[in-house]
Amino acid sequence: MPDLTAAASAETAPSDAILEARGLFKTLGGNRVLDSVDLSIGRGRVKVLIGPSGAGKSTLLQCLNFLMPPDSGHILLEGREVDKRSKKELCAFRQQVGMIFQDFNLFDHLSALENVRVALIKVKGLSKLEATERAVAELARVGLKDKATLYPANLSGGQKQRVAIARALAMDPKVMLLDEPTSALDPELIGEVLAVIRDLAQGGMTMIMATHQISFSASLADEFLFMDKGRVVEHGSPAELLGRGSSSRTQAFCAKISELTGEAGDGAAGECRL
Amino acid sequence: MSTPYLEFLRAELAPGLMEGLWVSVLVIVPSALLGVLIGLTAGVLRVYGPTPVRKITEAYVSLFRGTPLVVQVFFWYFALPYIKIAGWSLVLDPIEASILAFGMCSGAYQSEYIRGGLNSIKRGQIRAALALGMTTRQAVLNIVLPQAFRRALPGCGNEIIYLIKYSSLASIITVNELTGTATTIAKNTWRNIEVFCTLGVYYLVLVTLAGWILHLIEDALSVPGFERPRT
Amino acid sequence: MDFSVAFNAARDALPYMLGGVVWTAGLIIGAMLLGLALGVPLSVLQVYGPKPVRRAVSLYVWLFRGIPILVQLYIFYFGILSWLSTLPGLTSLGLDSPFVAAVLVLGLTSSAYQSQIFRGAIQSLPPGQLKAARALGMTDAQAIRTIILPQALRLSIPAWSNEYSILLKDSALAFTIGVVEIMARMRAIASTTHEPVSMAFLAGIIFFVLTWVGVKALALLENKVRIAGYTRQGAA
Numbered sequence: 001m002p003d004l005t006a007a008a009s010a011e012t013a014p015s016d017a018i019l020e021a022r023g024l025f026k027t028l029g030g031n032r033v034l035d036s037v038d039l040s041i042g043r044g045r046v047k048v049l050i051g052p053s054g055a056g057k058s059t060l061l062q063c064l065n066f067l068m069p070p071d072s073g074h075i076l077l078e079g080r081e082v083d084k085r086s087k088k089e090l091c092a093f094r095q096q097v098g099m100i101f102q103d104f105n106l107f108d109h110l111s112a113l114e115n116v117r118v119a120l121i122k123v124k125g126l127s128k129l130e131a132t133e134r135a136v137a138e139l140a141r142v143g144l145k146d147k148a149t150l151y152p153a154n155l156s157g158g159q160k161q162r163v164a165i166a167r168a169l170a171m172d173p174k175v176m177l178l179d180e181p182t183s184a185l186d187p188e189l190i191g192e193v194l195a196v197i198r199d200l201a202q203g204g205m206t207m208i209m210a211t212h213q214i215s216f217s218a219s220l221a222d223e224f225l226f227m228d229k230g231r232v233v234e235h236g237s238p239a240e241l242l243g244r245g246s247s248s249r250t251q252a253f254c255a256k257i258s259e260l261t262g263e264a265g266d267g268a269a270g271e272c273r274l
Numbered sequence: 275m276s277t278p279y280l281e282f283l284r285a286e287l288a289p290g291l292m293e294g295l296w297v298s299v300l301v302i303v304p305s306a307l308l309g310v311l312i313g314l315t316a317g318v319l320r321v322y323g324p325t326p327v328r329k330i331t332e333a334y335v336s337l338f339r340g341t342p343l344v345v346q347v348f349f350w351y352f353a354l355p356y357i358k359i360a361g362w363s364l365v366l367d368p369i370e371a372s373i374l375a376f377g378m379c380s381g382a383y384q385s386e387y388i389r390g391g392l393n394s395i396k397r398g399q400i401r402a403a404l405a406l407g408m409t410t411r412q413a414v415l416n417i418v419l420p421q422a423f424r425r426a427l428p429g430c431g432n433e434i435i436y437l438i439k440y441s442s443l444a445s446i447i448t449v450n451e452l453t454g455t456a457t458t459i460a461k462n463t464w465r466n467i468e469v470f471c472t473l474g475v476y477y478l479v480l481v482t483l484a485g486w487i488l489h490l491i492e493d494a495l496s497v498p499g500f501e502r503p504r505t
Numbered sequence: 506m507d508f509s510v511a512f513n514a515a516r517d518a519l520p521y522m523l524g525g526v527v528w529t530a531g532l533i534i535g536a537m538l539l540g541l542a543l544g545v546p547l548s549v550l551q552v553y554g555p556k557p558v559r560r561a562v563s564l565y566v567w568l569f570r571g572i573p574i575l576v577q578l579y580i581f582y583f584g585i586l587s588w589l590s591t592l593p594g595l596t597s598l599g600l601d602s603p604f605v606a607a608v609l610v611l612g613l614t615s616s617a618y619q620s621q622i623f624r625g626a627i628q629s630l631p632p633g634q635l636k637a638a639r640a641l642g643m644t645d646a647q648a649i650r651t652i653i654l655p656q657a658l659r660l661s662i663p664a665w666s667n668e669y670s671i672l673l674k675d676s677a678l679a680f681t682i683g684v685v686e687i688m689a690r691m692r693a694i695a696s697t698t699h700e701p702v703s704m705a706f707l708a709g710i711i712f713f714v715l716t717w718v719g720v721k722a723l724a725l726l727e728n729k730v731r732i733a734g735y736t737r738q739g740a741a
Contacts, residue, residue: 067401087409095407105402108395108499109421119406122416153499164402171406340670340716341709342677344688349709353701439573446575446681453576460583467584474572474580481571 016042017079018206019097019175024063024073026056026230033059034070035230041175041208046201048217048238049210050250051227057210058102060227061177064208065097066090077174095123098168098176102183104160106152106167112139112159113148116167124171138166142196158189162196169200176200178209214254218242226250279468287459287472294455295476301372301451302441306434308377313384313430320385321392331385338382344443347375351447372444380437387429391422424500431488438480452476511703518694522707525687529715532607532676532686537669539612544619545658549649551620552627562620569617574610574675582606582682607679615672622664626657659730666723670716677712687711 017040026034033056041047049057062068064075066084075082082093107115116135120126126134139145142162152160161181168176181197182190194216201207201220211217218224218238226234226241226249234241234250241250276282319331338346351371355363366374395418403413445454456473460466551562569577582603590601599605630653638648680689691708695701 062401065405067405091407091409093407094405097405099402099405101398101402101405103396103398105396105398107399107402107417107421109424109497111497118416119403119408122412123407151498153497167402167406337709337713340713342674342688342712344677344680345691345705345708345712348688348692348695348701349705352695353705356699356702439571442573442575443678453573453579456576457579460579467580467588470576470580470584474576477573477576478568478571482567 018043018077019064019208020076020079021060021064022074022076024060024070024075026059026063026068026070028059033230034063037073037230037232039064039208039225039232041206043206044204045222046207046209046217046220047223047225048221049208049225049227050212050214050217050253051233052253055227056230057227058179059230061099061179061208061210064177065094065099067099091123095119095171096174098171098173100161100164100168100176100178100181102180104152104157104164104184106155106160106163108152111149111151112144112155112163112166115152115163116170119167120170134170135166138170139163141169141199142166143192156189157185158192161185161193165193165196165200175206175208178207178211180210180212182211182213212257214242214257224250226253276463276465282463282465282468283472286463287469290455290459291452291473291476294450294452297369297449297455298441298444298451298480301369301376301444301449302438304373305376305380305441306437308373309380309384309433309437310430312377312381313388313433316381316385317388317392317426320389335382335385338379339386343375343379343440344446346379347372347443347447350375350378368444368447368449371447372441372449376437376441376444380433383433383436384430387426387433388422390429391424391426392418394425395421421500424495424497427492427495428488431484431492435481435484435488438484439477442477511700514698514700515703515707518698518700518704518707521694522687522690522704522711525685525690526711526715528604528679528684528686529673529676531604532611532679532684533669533672533719535608536611536615536672536676539608540615540619540668540672543613543616544623545654547616547620548623548627548657549654551624553645553649566617566620569614574614574678575681577610577614578606578678578682581610603679603683606682607676607684611672611675611679614675615668618668618671619661619665622661622668623657625664626660627653629660630656659727659732662723662727662730666720666727669719669723673712673715673719 020040022038024034024037024039025032035056037056037060039047039060049060051057059068063070063073066075066082069084075084077093077096083089107118110118113132113135116138117128117131120131120134121128124131136145136148139148142165144159144162144166147155147159147163150159152163155163165181178197182193185193190213194213197207197209198216198220209217209221221238223235224238224241225232228249234248236248240246241248242254277285316331316335319327320335323331350366351368354371355365357363399417399421400413403417404410408416441451442453444451445457448454450458452473456469460469463469547562547565550558551566554562572580582601586600586606586609589595590598634652634656635645635648638652639645643651676686677688679686680692683689687708691704695704698704
């Protein structure tokens with residue numbers, strides 16, 4: 001008997017996992033894009049998904065908050081399984097999981113301030129005044145206080161992505177999912193977004209991020225998950241996977257990326273030799 | 275010779291046209307409302323409806339856009355009473371028939387703009403709204419519709435301006451609106467050029483006024499990225 | 506209602522109704538050509554002309570786009586043309602014919618719309634085109650004729666096909682002044698046969714087919730004069 005309970009509690013309530021996914025499967029257009037993916041992330045941790053395009057990174061992130069419902073599998077927030085059939089529960093769950101998209105997806109008819117504010121008012125039920133105060137604070141946090149009245153059409157890509165981050169942060173998420181947050185940006189605008197993400201990580205935000213910014217993410221990730229063909233094929237700390245003498249696929253992939261992007265000189269290659 | 279134009283206008287033409295104007299408004303306003311309502315419904319169904327419903331809506335739109343409005347007016351007024359279903363048939367008076375004809379036709383055109391407006395909103399924004407915890411309903415109300423409305427407004431407004439002009443067709447089925455009244459006055463006075471040119475001025479004023487109001491609304495709702503296209 | 510009766514009535518009416526197609530086609534072809542002949546110079550004047558000329562063109566466009574076709578038909582047929590045809594020396598010109606009035610009204614209105622189509626096309630051309638032509642020593646008139654218009658007219662064909670279907674539908678209004686086109690024949694035959702439903706459907710089908718034929722023909726034309734890689738920028 002004691003054995004059973006121990007096993008059960010280990011199954012359902014792992015000590016510090018905030019978000020957990022078990023056995024996710026997803027088939028799109030006849031292709032298996034997620035093939036039995038398990039993932040668990042503890043409070044304050046940063047996990048980075050890397051791998052070739054089409055590996056299923058973006059699908060995994062979107063399945064994690066049911067923007068794309070997985071064909072099968074379970075998702076648990078703080079040990080409680082999310083019932084995706086209950087609309088109410090789904091909305092409550094999504095409020096606690098912040099999502100950052102590759103192409104920002106700002107609401108084009110709303111100013112930066114209104115973008116951050118709209119869900120606070122409509123979803124959280126805050127008063128306009130409270131919501132505005134909070135939104136201004138979040139915009140200040142990403143360094144955009146003076147751009148609050150501008151509309152997406154008048155913001156640069158980097159500014160848009162920072163507004164999107166502020167919009168997600170305003171909901172007080174327990175975990176953030178970032179889907180290639182800098183891939184759609186011009187090279188000179190990537191830095192400002194990465195700086196914000198670094199601040200978040202250092203502030204203890206729990207994050208799962210898909211990215212091709214190897215050197216940057218190696219410097220703040222607790223764990224790299226290398227995905228290929230819908231599976232997590234390797235995982236470990238950046239040092240383990242990219243360190244000297246490692247013959248991991250992750251290592252090979254990162255080397256190829258840094259060659260292509262010219263990130264090599266000061267960035268990835270340097271840190272690939274951690 | 276007969277009375278000078280200005281005297282004729284003051285004593286006879288303007289009072290007559292004023293009565294006709296009210297009838298025109300009585301036809302235009304409900305037709306426009308009906309058109310917008312039908313256009314909205316059809317537009318939403320064409321984008322979000324299940325396939326069979328979408329097909330039916332498409333058929334409605336191409337039927338009403340592909341045939342002359344005057345044929346449709348004729349149908350609702352003269353032909354509809356001949357269609358008997360279980361011994362019942364619907365007989366519309368001229369004003370009702372005009373409103374139905376204008377509304378149905380206008381709705382087909384309106385749905386084009388609504389559909390375009392809805393399609394112009396990137397799916398990603400809906401996903402972003404859902405990711406923030408909004409329900410589908412909240413996302414549609416707060417994110418999709420305000421944008422679709424702005425995108426569709428110039429087209430829909432133009433359609434209403436067309437409707438003002440085409441409301442003159444009601445005179446063909448004996449509605450005594452602006453054009454009908456003018457025709458009667460012209461017949462009685464034989465002052466065709468003066469009567470019909472004055473009538474033209476009335477429509478010019480109506481159409482210009484409507485266009486001006488439309489621009490005011492567009493400018494009031496304008497945000498960067500949604501500006502009124504300058505012509 | 507009895508479908509076989511309705512069907513037979515429609516079948517019997519078909520030849521008579523199709524006779525109206527000749528008139529409808531005449532109206533549309535006449536109006537489109539008149540609209541083209543006036544629309545092209547109007548658009549050039551509105552883009553390149555001096556300010557008073559541009560103003561005048563705008564006024565023209567505003568007038569013809571703002572007054573309903575039906576009212577214009579009355580102005581021209583019952584008003585201006587019937588008055589003109591009573592003037593000495595003009596009586597034998599046939600100005601009081603409904604067909605002439607209808608072609609004139611549809612054509613003038615179409616010229617106002619077509620001028621805006623062409624204007625949009627001209628303005629969408631890169632400004633470098635005119636500069637390059639001038640640099641080669643062309644006069645402005647030469648540049649417009651040989652460089653600008655051939656490009657602008659190609660870009661205008663899709664909008665032209667839209668203009669065609671609008672004209673087709675508007676042409677049905679010519680029955681009000683007595684042109685015996687499709688709509689006029691439909692009305693006449695509906696009242697003699699007491700089969701307005703089938704006649705309305707028949708007329709609808711004929712208009713539908715005419716729309717389709719014209720749009721297809723213009724698509725063929727567009728293909729024929731196409732230059733590889735040449736599309737309007739920003740066109741959906």
